[in-house]
Amino acid sequence: MIARPHYIDRLRSLKDLRIIKTLSGVRRSGKSTILELFKDHLLSSGVEAERIQMINFEDLANATLLDYQVLHDSITTSLVPEKMNYIFLDEIQQVPHFERAVDSLYIKKNVDLYITGSNAHLLSGELATLLSGRYVTIPVLPLSFAEYWSSQAEGDQYSAFEIYLERGGLPYTTEISDDNTYRAYVDGIINSVLVKDVLSRHTLANSTLIERLARFLTDSSGSLVSIKKIADTLTSMGERTTSATVASYLNSLTEAFLFYRCDRFDVAGRRYLSTHAKYYPVDQALRRALLGRKRPDRGHRLEGVVYMELTRRGHAVFVGTIKGLEIDFVAEKDGVTEYYQVAMATAQKEVYEREIAPFLLIRDNYRKILLSEDRGSFNDRGIEQYNIVEWLLGR
Numbered sequence: 001m002i003a004r005p006h007y008i009d010r011l012r013s014l015k016d017l018r019i020i021k022t023l024s025g026v027r028r029s030g031k032s033t034i035l036e037l038f039k040d041h042l043l044s045s046g047v048e049a050e051r052i053q054m055i056n057f058e059d060l061a062n063a064t065l066l067d068y069q070v071l072h073d074s075i076t077t078s079l080v081p082e083k084m085n086y087i088f089l090d091e092i093q094q095v096p097h098f099e100r101a102v103d104s105l106y107i108k109k110n111v112d113l114y115i116t117g118s119n120a121h122l123l124s125g126e127l128a129t130l131l132s133g134r135y136v137t138i139p140v141l142p143l144s145f146a147e148y149w150s151s152q153a154e155g156d157q158y159s160a161f162e163i164y165l166e167r168g169g170l171p172y173t174t175e176i177s178d179d180n181t182y183r184a185y186v187d188g189i190i191n192s193v194l195v196k197d198v199l200s201r202h203t204l205a206n207s208t209l210i211e212r213l214a215r216f217l218t219d220s221s222g223s224l225v226s227i228k229k230i231a232d233t234l235t236s237m238g239e240r241t242t243s244a245t246v247a248s249y250l251n252s253l254t255e256a257f258l259f260y261r262c263d264r265f266d267v268a269g270r271r272y273l274s275t276h277a278k279y280y281p282v283d284q285a286l287r288r289a290l291l292g293r294k295r296p297d298r299g300h301r302l303e304g305v306v307y308m309e310l311t312r313r314g315h316a317v318f319v320g321t322i323k324g325l326e327i328d329f330v331a332e333k334d335g336v337t338e339y340y341q342v343a344m345a346t347a348q349k350e351v352y353e354r355e356i357a358p359f360l361l362i363r364d365n366y367r368k369i370l371l372s373e374d375r376g377s378f379n380d381r382g383i384e385q386y387n388i389v390e391w392l393l394g395r
Helices: 005-014 031-044 060-066 068-077 098-106 120-130 145-150 157-167 171-175 179-201 207-219 227-236 243-255 285-291 298-312 349-361 388-392
Strands: 020-024 052-056 085-090 111-117 135-139 259-266 271-281 316-322 325-333 336-342 367-372 378-380 383-387
Touching: 005 020, 005 031, 005 135, 020 031, 031 052, 031 085, 031 111, 052 060, 052 068, 060 068, 068 098, 085 098, 098 111, 098 120, 120 243, 145 157, 145 388, 157 285, 157 298, 157 388, 171 179, 179 207, 179 243, 179 285, 207 227, 207 243, 207 271, 207 285, 227 243, 243 259, 259 298, 271 298, 271 316, 298 316, 298 325, 298 336, 298 388, 316 349, 325 349, 336 349, 349 367, 367 388, 383 388
Parallel strands: 020 111, 020 135, 052 085, 085 111, 259 316, 336 367, 367 383
Antiparallel strands: 259 271, 316 325, 325 336, 378 383
16 A cells, blocks of 8 residues: 555544544545555554444445444444544445434544545535534545655656656556556546436436536646536537536536636735636546547646645645736645746746746735746746656655
């Protein structure tokens, strides 16, 4: 298993606190593996095996536990009295009315509860209503490049980044070398998400429209779009639809963590803008699966990797706008703002000046960072420039 220290450290910091730990993210992003890694940590730190219960609800062996009352009774009868018990419930959304069992387990003083889920609607809706203020959400994303690089036994970091940019960071794909097997595996994940987490939420859902919408979002990643523009484009492609339908499907795709919405922010006016947004796929694997061998826009792919990395590092991320110019990302965390531009190469002076032009209009003193594939690091007029691979590795 690939080490994922960021998540294990987070779970260690929350261990034994009277709060439900909720790991949420797209299917096959590694949530189950993180629970396994944390279970190993508990065992190595002296917790007896009988005090740990782990249930995966996608395993048919646990089919009888899909009844929340049966689930609750099975867990409580196996609790070790007078000691803390660690309960891991994987893909909890498979259990109808799961929140009732979770609520009852939560109130037991000797239960430390960890759950995972692949749909934001279920995990924010039912839990938010019943367990407000009693749970914390830990977003789980596919492998960062640093995690991916740590799993590679040979090669250099720049060659590894080319593969990462092409194949993405879904954890199990690091074990697949055959291209046809890789494609089949990723196709299976996407189809599973579309069927289980998107189509299932809509009565008389149009599966062809949803798939075309996913293709459009992947192809237009890095470009500002509006719901009306999407609806008009899909209609012109022969898939007649309305803005209301597109908005509903978009919401489902983002709640299934397949795409992330990046809204706009007016830097000069310090206000958020509701019109137009960018949508980024959760992983570069979606591009291969949904667009096949269509020639990619490398700049937009780099942009997508940076967006997901900023999100992974805990930033709220927006598209910046200032006096008609666009800043790729305005990243906010703990009351601090950072500005980012992403480019392929900036050796040509006109390209460099174009990339930093929005930075020169900003009047505050927050960091302004240019990420590119140029080697080395520089500082020009207060603008920091770093190689994107080095930045992804945290150097």
